[in-house]
Amino acid sequence: MSDVVKTQTTTFSPRSFRWQRRRAATVDFWSRFRGDRLALFGLAVLLTFIVMAIGAPWISPKEGLSAVDSIDNPTWATPRFDYPFGTDNLGRSVAAQFVWGSRVSLWVGLSATVLTIAIGSAVGVTAGFFGRWTDATLMRLTDWFLVIPFLPLAIVLASVLDRSLRNVVLVIAITSWPGTARLVRAQVLTVKQRLFVDRARALGASRFHVIRRHILPNVAPLILANVTLAVPISILTETTLAFLGLGDPKRPSWGKTLEEAFNAGAISRNAWWYYLPAGAGIVIVVLAFTLVGRAVEEILDPRLREGGL
């Protein structure tokens, strides 16, 4: 039974075809995204903030953050040419804090999201695919994390662990993965029922093969869309923790600026220039991420798209 499949040669190249397809998919994604004006606006805002965060050392020298180096500066100065956002109670430039604070907010927002999605997806895929007691165990664990009130747990964790940026990321991830896990699990459960999974098994595919070739590609768009929507939540959480004094004390973040402004009495002094930039920065970045995320979700989430899953 050697030549059931007749000998035949072909010039078809699977590799170059795969490349073409990926390129076509990218072009398609961009053309859909471009059609959404709000999303484009959000993307422009985000790029501005990212450039600012990366270029912080050139835009505003780090010395501006140090109270010692700012000892000769005027305190509580209103915005003027050399201090665009004024100065704080110690004479430090609020603009410098704003620029450097964007670094922490964006970095924590992104890395906490990546960690959240990684844990959530791993748990969701494992629970959904293997089912039975694996599912039962993992989902009880997820429920357990889900019902714990978020803020008290975050405060306890942040105070037990060292106050470093890494631990802030960890705290956010630990408290926010259950939502992703449930979402991914639900999607895995529907994909698992599809007949092509049966066909792959009938072809002799291992579980690993089925997950990698059939489950993940059909869940990935949902995960990706989830990423862009999880970032703003992470940023807000970081701000909350920093405002409560649980952030990294050595690094300026928008939340920390707000905390210091509050403690220094900026509100009763009516020193709006001290707390307004940080507050506005958070709102704008979160809004921009939400705008982009909503558009990405609309394009990628098969449930929101006709003809998809």
Next chain:
Amino acid sequence: MGDGLLEMRDVSVTFSSRRGTVRAVDGVSLDVRAGEVLALVGESGCGKTTLIRAILGLEPLTDGSILVEGKPVNQRQRTLRDLRRRVQMVFQDPTGALNPRHSIYDAVAEGIRIHGVAGNEPDLVAGALSRAGLRPPENYMPRFPHEVSGGQRQRVLIAGAIALEPQLLLADEPVASLDASIRGEILALLRDLVDQHGLGIIAVTHDLGLAWNIADRIAVMYLGRIVEVGEAEEVLANPQHPYTKALLSVVPEMERLEQQILTGETPDPSRIPAGCRFHPRCPLVASGEAERLGVLGKCTGVDVELVQRGAGHWSACHAVP
């Protein structure tokens, strides 16, 4: 049964649901030799598909055993992988069975990759596609399932299965969704695989006319049981079981039989009738024939076994002498 490619002994598959247990396959014994086509005939919901899924280990057996080339089918990963190279299945619903995100090339190449079949992958895929009637294969490889017709999808599935050069092919309604012109080509392909390469094929169908076209043997299934099995010509020319007769009478080519339309739906497999499971719909019971023969009590009270009626011809009916 010397060169038994496939041997099934008292195979049962039951599903448990909240409403109770459903006996989809209930004690089936059947053999398939290399180089023969067995048509498994029966109406929707009689357990045909469940039976062939069980052969591939896609449904765990509740009872009985299945041997493929003498090796038992079980749920161990390693035996399953080996089994699934030698046995391949063509699914009934080609639209659902193809991953919408995979190109036709990837769909056909999947089995080749899983089993590491020797040879140049694009050439193997091209060969399988053109064998299944998708020519020239280059036109189909870069396309996606939603870009081709249902009949072409069906042939993609067939290509994916024969690319692995299996010894046993399980075809679930292989031509139900095809045009008459392509149907002939696919049947010829299946016949050719059997005659030239010695495959064994189980073709599941609800269409006795199709069985007539390609089958060497026919097994008629009713509510999870085989009610009649034998050489195709023998079963078609000389049907024993009233169910087979009823099925045959509605095949347009069978002009000599008076049309017999069965009343009622297929009974619910979660509530199998006592006695002969066909008796609530049996024309012999309805017409009083069974009572005249004095077997009515057995029909409604005693389970029937397959009894040999001729050379290789078995049927399960109290009313047949």
